[in-house]
Amino acid sequence: MRADIVICGLGPAGRALAHRCLVRGMAVVAIDPNPQRRWQATYAAWTDELPSWLDDTTVAATVVRPHAHGRRAHTIPRPYSILDTGRLQHSLDLTGATVLTGRVTTLDRHTVTLDSGRTVRADRVIDARGLRRRAGRAEQTAYGLVLDDPGQEEPALFMDWRADNGTDPGSPRSFLYTIPLGGGRVLFEETCLVGAPAIDLGELARRLRCRLRARGIPVRGDEPVERVRFPVVGGAPGAGRFGAAGGYLHPATGYSVGAALAAAGGIAAGQPATSNTARAVYRLRRAGLRALLALPPDELPGFFDAFFELDLGLQCTYLSGHADLAGTVTAMTRLFAAVPPGTRARLAAATLHLPALSHAGSRSVIME
Numbered sequence: 001m002r003a004d005i006v007i008c009g010l011g012p013a014g015r016a017l018a019h020r021c022l023v024r025g026m027a028v029v030a031i032d033p034n035p036q037r038r039w040q041a042t043y044a045a046w047t048d049e050l051p052s053w054l055d056d057t058t059v060a061a062t063v064v065r066p067h068a069h070g071r072r073a074h075t076i077p078r079p080y081s082i083l084d085t086g087r088l089q090h091s092l093d094l095t096g097a098t099v100l101t102g103r104v105t106t107l108d109r110h111t112v113t114l115d116s117g118r119t120v121r122a123d124r125v126i127d128a129r130g131l132r133r134r135a136g137r138a139e140q141t142a143y144g145l146v147l148d149d150p151g152q153e154e155p156a157l158f159m160d161w162r163a164d165n166g167t168d169p170g171s172p173r174s175f176l177y178t179i180p181l182g183g184g185r186v187l188f189e190e191t192c193l194v195g196a197p198a199i200d201l202g203e204l205a206r207r208l209r210c211r212l213r214a215r216g217i218p219v220r221g222d223e224p225v226e227r228v229r230f231p232v233v234g235g236a237p238g239a240g241r242f243g244a245a246g247g248y249l250h251p252a253t254g255y256s257v258g259a260a261l262a263a264a265g266g267i268a269a270g271q272p273a274t275s276n277t278a279r280a281v282y283r284l285r286r287a288g289l290r291a292l293l294a295l296p297p298d299e300l301p302g303f304f305d306a307f308f309e310l311d312l313g314l315q316c317t318y319l320s321g322h323a324d325l326a327g328t329v330t331a332m333t334r335l336f337a338a339v340p341p342g343t344r345a346r347l348a349a350a351t352l353h354l355p356a357l358s359h360a361g362s363r364s365v366i367m368e
């Protein structure tokens with residue numbers, strides 16, 4: 001079988017790319033072990049990351065000014081959109097593609113072999129197979145409850161590090177993420193940003209219930225649950241790789257869907273999936289992950305205060321500028337200058353791979 005492009009993996013990245021290639025009239029083969037799988041995760045992205053071609057109905061809700069709390073309160077003047085997962089998947093229409101059910105075992109620039117032994121050749125092969133969980137790999141975990149009309153005025157919380165989740169100050173830290181899902185429903189999610197190992201879901205569930213109790217938000221007990229666990233490392237930018245597999249997942253935040261949607265159109269048009277600058281930014285982001293893993297729990301709220309007090313442009317660049325090397329360097333340098341001196345020493349040590357200066361007990365340097 002021959003095609004213009006073979007896309008391995010039909011997660012958000014692979015499906016978006018396949019869809020954009022089809023819109024351009026290309027002959028597309030897409031391969032996934034379970035191509036009909038219905039996506040369940042609640043995806044969100046910064047509104048400015050979403051491409052103009054994306055159907056408006058895929059956005060379930062937009063928060064114009066999300067809030068954050070470290071030791072201080074912050075307002076982020078950057079709209080944040082929560083996607084309707086079912087509509088997103090449906091809108092990335094694959095009509096016209098040859099969709100094969102199977103597992104890709106080997107691939108190179110022009111040839112893909114499936115576990116059935118079948119071979120597909122194409123002008124271009126893209127690996128969008130996501131990331132595999134593996135012992136020692138840093139992960140993000142979260143436990144969320146979807147509450148119907150919780151009847152409180154709390155604004156959407158992008159990240160709330162306040163200590164009302166029943167943990168002592170020395171425990172690994174988690175934050176509360178609160179977003180509207182549309183129709184009066186709100187997702188409250190206790191999140192371990194990154195950990196190696198990450199905080200387990202049972203503990204996050206306990207913390208979430210404790211927090212909701214502390215804030216007077218009633219829980220019936222039969223609410224829909226969202227469980228989150230995915231690796232934040234394991235991908236790498238490469239000419240034939242896209243999505244989480246291709247370094248589009250920010251290892252220090254866990255976000256990738258907005259970046260993949262934003263890039264899909266250009267890659268379908270023939271742009272390379274990566275560049276030398278994107279590779280350099282990815283290395284800096286990995287350093288950002290090491291820094292996060294090296295910080296003692298009680299320094300995280302202050303670190304994020306400094307982050308949310310950066311110029312908005314620098315925040316945006318650090319979070320979303322996956323090929324903006326100068327901007328990423330500036331954002332990281334300014335952040336480094338803004339954190340307290342003790343934190344600064346640990347950030348420098350972690351960034352430069354100096355284990356001796358890392359926070360005692362941290363696995364930041366060896367875990368990768």
Ligand SMILES: Cc1cc2nc3c(=O)[nH]c(=O)nc-3n(C[C@H](O)[C@H](O)[C@H](O)COP(=O)(O)OP(=O)(O)OC[C@H]3O[C@@H](n4cnc5c(N)ncnc54)[C@H](O)[C@@H]3O)c2cc1C
Pocket residue numbers: 008009010011012013014015031032033034040041042043044045102103104105128129130131226227228229230242243244245249254255256257258260
């Ligand atoms: C509950 C939850 C909520 C999340 N919320 C957000 C969010 O708000 N924003 C955000 O940016 N990210 C979020 N994430 C992370 C996000 O899901 C991932 O980063 C994203 O799915 C990566 O997309 P991808 O298409 O690159 O890879 P994946 O989604 O992992 O897709 C990879 C695809 O490849 C297929 N595959 C695997 N192996 C093979 C093989 N050998 N051959 C062929 N196909 C293969 C898989 O079946 C899968 O369909 C969330 C994750 C979870 C679990």
